[in-house]
Amino acid sequence: MIKVERKITEKSRRAMDSLERERLKNGSYNTPEVNAALKEMFHGKCYICENKQITSYHIEHLNPHHGNIELKYSWDNLFLSCAHCNNIKSDKFDPIIDCTKENVEDMIAFRKEGYFGRDEKLIFDMLDSRIETQNTIKLLQEVYYGSTPQKKMEATILRRTLRKELSDFKEYVREYQESEDEEKEDLMYLLQMQLSSSSPFAAFKRWLIRDNKDVYPELLEYID
Numbered sequence: 001m002i003k004v005e006r007k008i009t010e011k012s013r014r015a016m017d018s019l020e021r022e023r024l025k026n027g028s029y030n031t032p033e034v035n036a037a038l039k040e041m042f043h044g045k046c047y048i049c050e051n052k053q054i055t056s057y058h059i060e061h062l063n064p065h066h067g068n069i070e071l072k073y074s075w076d077n078l079f080l081s082c083a084h085c086n087n088i089k090s091d092k093f094d095p096i097i098d099c100t101k102e103n104v105e106d107m108i109a110f111r112k113e114g115y116f117g118r119d120e121k122l123i124f125d126m127l128d129s130r131i132e133t134q135n136t137i138k139l140l141q142e143v144y145y146g147s148t149p150q151k152k153m154e155a156t157i158l159r160r161t162l163r164k165e166l167s168d169f170k171e172y173v174r175e176y177q178e179s180e181d182e183e184k185e186d187l188m189y190l191l192q193m194q195l196s197s198s199s200p201f202a203a204f205k206r207w208l209i210r211d212n213k214d215v216y217p218e219l220l221e222y223i224d
């Protein structure tokens with residue numbers, strides 16, 4: 001999970017208009033305009049697990065609405081998630097960090113230790129002790145490890161996707177380190193993309209750079 005700007009764009013204006021229309025007739029918040037604006041804003045990524053290879057998208061209410069009209073149709077309360085994360089969060093983890101308002105990476109350090117199966121471990125270090133941060137870490141633990149047999153299977157696939165992404169990223173960093181001149185510039189651009197908010201699992205990639213800031217001080221500027 002990383003911070004995502006809730007910018008005012010043409011798409012988000014249309015989404016807010018459609019939510020207002022639906023609110024008045026107690027209709028559905030799941031409109032084409034809302035979906036288009038969420039996809040643009042979250043770069044097609046689930047805001048919780050940061051996976052981009054999603055086969056099933058859900059519209060997630062950050063604050064569960066329980067029928068509350070304001071929460072149900074409020075644009076600020078709508079987030080893009082995958083089915084796996086939406087089902088796990090449900091109304092169980094409340095409140096969590098609002099990633100459109102706060103810089104999640106300053107509150108949680110995202111790390112992966114080890115390389116293979118059993119010694120591999122994802123770590124979410126708590127950097128502040130607010131209830132929102134505690135709940136977000138509990139949610140992330142369950143998202144990446146699962147609690148029911150089905151969710152454990154889904155979590156295994158999610159961790160496999162994360163492992164592949166991180167190993168590619170580490171390879172780019174290694175190539176960057178060994179390269180010179182023009183090639184180095186190209187790789188620098190590639191790393192900039194890899195560290196941007198549209199990149200899958202960006203929180204883990206950025207923390208890898210933060211944890212090695214003595215080695216790659218020039219890459220720190222790509223992490224806001």
Ligand SMILES: [Zn+2]
Binds near residue numbers: 051084085
């Ligand atoms: Zn997800």
